[in-house]
Amino acid sequence: MSYIKKYFGTDGIRGKYGELITEGLAYRLGNTLGRDAKKIVVGRDTRWHGEPLSHAFMLGVTDAGCDVISLGIVTTPAVAYVTKAEKAKYGVVVSASHNPIEYNGLKIFSTYGAKLTDKEEQAIEICMDGEKYFAKDSGKKISGSVKLEEYYSVLRTVGGDLTGMRIGLDCANGAVSLSAGAIFRSLGASVIVSNDVFNGENINDGCGALHPDAIAKTVKDNGLDVGFAFDGDADRIIGSDENGNIINGDDIIYAVAVELFKRGKLYGNTAVGTYHTNLGMEKSLNELGIKLVRTDIGDHFVAEKMREEGYRIGGEQSGHIILGNYSDTGDGLLVALYLANLVRRNGVNVSKLLEHETYPQVNYDIITKNNREIVALDEVQKLKLGIERELDGKGRILLRASGTEPKIRIMAECIDTELAKDVADRIRTHIEDIVGRIR
Numbered sequence: 001m002s003y004i005k006k007y008f009g010t011d012g013i014r015g016k017y018g019e020l021i022t023e024g025l026a027y028r029l030g031n032t033l034g035r036d037a038k039k040i041v042v043g044r045d046t047r048w049h050g051e052p053l054s055h056a057f058m059l060g061v062t063d064a065g066c067d068v069i070s071l072g073i074v075t076t077p078a079v080a081y082v083t084k085a086e087k088a089k090y091g092v093v094v095s096a097s098h099n100p101i102e103y104n105g106l107k108i109f110s111t112y113g114a115k116l117t118d119k120e121e122q123a124i125e126i127c128m129d130g131e132k133y134f135a136k137d138s139g140k141k142i143s144g145s146v147k148l149e150e151y152y153s154v155l156r157t158v159g160g161d162l163t164g165m166r167i168g169l170d171c172a173n174g175a176v177s178l179s180a181g182a183i184f185r186s187l188g189a190s191v192i193v194s195n196d197v198f199n200g201e202n203i204n205d206g207c208g209a210l211h212p213d214a215i216a217k218t219v220k221d222n223g224l225d226v227g228f229a230f231d232g233d234a235d236r237i238i239g240s241d242e243n244g245n246i247i248n249g250d251d252i253i254y255a256v257a258v259e260l261f262k263r264g265k266l267y268g269n270t271a272v273g274t275y276h277t278n279l280g281m282e283k284s285l286n287e288l289g290i291k292l293v294r295t296d297i298g299d300h301f302v303a304e305k306m307r308e309e310g311y312r313i314g315g316e317q318s319g320h321i322i323l324g325n326y327s328d329t330g331d332g333l334l335v336a337l338y339l340a341n342l343v344r345r346n347g348v349n350v351s352k353l354l355e356h357e358t359y360p361q362v363n364y365d366i367i368t369k370n371n372r373e374i375v376a377l378d379e380v381q382k383l384k385l386g387i388e389r390e391l392d393g394k395g396r397i398l399l400r401a402s403g404t405e406p407k408i409r410i411m412a413e414c415i416d417t418e419l420a421k422d423v424a425d426r427i428r429t430h431i432e433d434i435v436g437r438i439r
Contacts, residue, residue, distance in 0.1 A: 007128070008121040010298040010403025014096055014105030017049045021104045023056035025128075026094070029106055030060025032127045034139065037066045037089030041082050041144060043074040044094035045175045045233045048200030049104055054094045057106065058141070065135025069144035075175045075234035076107060077331035078151050084113035084328075085147040095175070098210050098231035099404060101201050107233075114307065114328040115300040155183055158326065159337035163188030165344055168218040168227030168240070169336075171196040172208025176234035176333055183333070189340070192222060204231060209238040209319050209332075212246045220244030226343060226350045228336040235299075236319040237332035239339070241351040249317045250281045252335060255353040256313045256323065259342055261290055265312070267324075272305050272314025274298070275398055279413060284356035297400065299330050359395075360417040362424040364410040368435045371401035371408045383430055387423055395419060399427065 007013045007020070013029070015021045033040060040061050044050035050073075058068045069086060071079060076093045083091030089111055096103035108116050108124075116124075167189045171177040177196035184191045194214070195207040207214055209231040219227035219240040226247075227240035239247035253271055260266035270291045273282070282292040293311070295301040299320035306314045306324050315321035320330035323338060343350045374380060384399055391397075395414030402409055408431055412424035 005118075005121060005125060007125050011097065011300070012105050012107035012115075014099065014103060014404045016102050017047075017053075017104045021053065021106075023052055026053045026057040026106060027060035028128045028132070029124070030057040030092075031064050031132055032060075032124055033090050033092070033108070034061035034064030034066035035127075035133050039067045039069060039086060039088040039142075041069045041071065041079055041086060041088045041091040042094070043071040043076070043079040043091075043175075045096075046073055046173060046177070046198040046200060046203050047096070047101060047104055047232075050094045053104060053106075057092060057094065062139035062141075063135065064133050064139070065137055066139040068139060068141050070141055071144055071148060073175055073178060074148070075179070075331075075333065077235055077327060077329055077334065078148060080109045080113040080327065080329045081151040081154070082144050082147045083109050083111065085150060086144060087111060093233060095233040097233050097404075098204055098208070098236060101203055101205070103405075105404075109329065112328060114303055117304070152179065152183065154326065155334060155337055156187060158334060158341065159183065159187045160341045160344075161188060162340055162344060165189045165226075165340060166222070166224040167191050167340060168215055168222070168224045169193045169196075170208055170215040170218070170227070170229035172204050172230050172232050173198040173202040174204065174208065174230065174232035174234060176230045180230070180333060180336075183337070184340075187337075192218060192224065194218060208232065209236050212238045212240065216240040216244040216246055226340060228332070230332045230336075231319070234332040235330040237321065237335050238319045239336070239350075241354065242349050243351060245351065247350070247354060249315050249319045249321055250278045250358075251354045251356075252319075252321050252339060253277070253313060253315050254281050254285065254356045255339065255342065256321075257285060257290055258288065258353075260312060261288065266290065267310050267312050270309075270311050272302050272311050274302060274316050276317050276411060278317065278358055278361065279396070280357035280359040297398075298403065303328055359413050359415060360420045361411055361413045362417075362420045364424055364428045365402075366408040366410070366428065366431055366435060367406060368408060369406045370435070370438060371406055374431060374434055375399060375401045375408060377434070380431065380434070383427065387426065391423070395423065397423060397427070
C-alpha cells in the first residue's frame with residue numbers, strides 16, 4: 001500500500017495559519033530536520049505570522065543541536081541559493097507563496113538548492129510525529145549575509161547592462177519588495193515599482209503575479225518596454241509586453257528555449273513543461289526543431305526532470321520558471337533580469353520574442369474542502385472520459401485537486417474558444433452540483 005502524505009502537498013507544507021500551519025508544527029519540523037544536519041538556512045516572506053512561525057521552527061532546529069542561518073525577509077530562491085552556497089543540509093522558507101494572507105507554509109530545499117523528493121518528504125513526516133529530540137548542546141544562530149550578497153551579485157551579472165530600458169515591477173507587497181527595484185536600477189534601467197510597501201497583511205492582495213492586469217496597465221500607461229509581476233515569495237513571475245499583453249510562463253519558456261537553441265546551448269534541444277503547457281506553444285517549438293517534455297503539474301516535478309536529464313529550461317504556465325544554467329528552482333527575479341537582458345541584446349520589442357501559436361484555454365476553480373474526493377469520484381472521471389472521446393483530438397481536459405488550496409481546477413484547451421468554454425462549463429456545472437449535494 002502506497003504512503004499517503006499527511007502534511008506535504010505539491011509545494012512543501014501549506015495551509016491556513018492556526019489550522020494546519022501552527023507554531024507547534026513548525027517546531028516539530030525544525031526539530032526533525034535539525035537531527036541530521038549541521039546547518040539549516042531559514043527565510044520568510046512578509047506575512048505577519050511568518051515571524052512567530054520562523055521563531056518556532058528555528059527553536060526546534062537549535063534544540064536538536066543544529067545551527068541556523070537566519071536571512072529574515074527574503075525571497076524563496078535566495079534561500080535556495082544560500083543553502084547551496086553554505087553547503088547547509090536544508091533550506092527552509094516560511095511562506096505560502098501566491099496564496100492570500102490567511103495561509104502560510106514551510107518549503108524545504110536540499111543541500112543542492114532543490115526541492116525534496118516524495119520519498120524524502122515521507123521520511124520527514126514519519127519522524128515529525130515521533131518524540132521530540134533535545135541535543136546535549138544547542139545549536140546557534142549564524143550570519144548568511146556574505147552568501148546572500150553573492151546571490152545578488154549573480155543576479156546583477158545575469159541582468160547585465162540595462163541602460164535605457166524602461167521597466168515596471170509589481171512586487172506583490174512580498175519578499176522581493178526589498179531588492180527588485182534596487183537591483184534593476186543598479187544596472188541602469190529606469191524603473192517604476194509598485195506594491196513594494198508591505199504591512200504584514202497585504203501580501204498578494206489584488207497585486208502581483210495573480211493579478212497581472214495591474215502591471216499590464218502600468219506598462220501601457222507609461223510607455224514601458226516590459227513589466228514583471230512577482231508573487232509573495234518571488235519564485236513565480238508573470239509579465240507584460242510593451243503593448244500591455246500578459247506574458248505567462250509558457251511565453252517565457254518559449255523565448256528562453258528559442259534563444260538557447262539559436263546559440264547551440266539548449267541541451268537535447270528540449271524544454272520542459274507540464275500537462276498544463278499550451279499545445280500551441282509546443283507546436284511552435286516543434287516547428288523550430290525543439291522538443292517539449294511534459295511532467296505532472298508542480299514545479300518540483302519540472303525540476304526533477306531537468307536534473308535527471310540535464311535540461312536547461314523548464315517551468316509552468318503559472319510562472320514558475322527554472323533557468324537550469326543558474327538555479328535548480330524557480331526564481332522570478334532571475335528570470336525577469338534574464339528576459340530584460342534578452343530584450344536589450346536582441347534589440348527588439350519583447351512581443352517579438354514571444355511570437356508563437358496559442359490554443360484557447362478556459363480555466364475554472366471550484367472551492368471545496370472535498371476536492372480530492374470529488375475528483376476521484378467515478379461519475380466525475382466518467383464525465384471527463386466521455387467528453388475526451390467527444391473531442392476526438394480537437395482538445396484536451398485537465399481536472400485536478402489543488403495541492404495548495406481547497407480547490408478543484410478545471411482546464412479545457414481546444415482549437416476553438418467556444419468549444420473550450422462549452423467543455424469547461426459542462427464539467428464545472430456537474431462538479432458544482434456534486435459540491436452542493438455534499439454540503
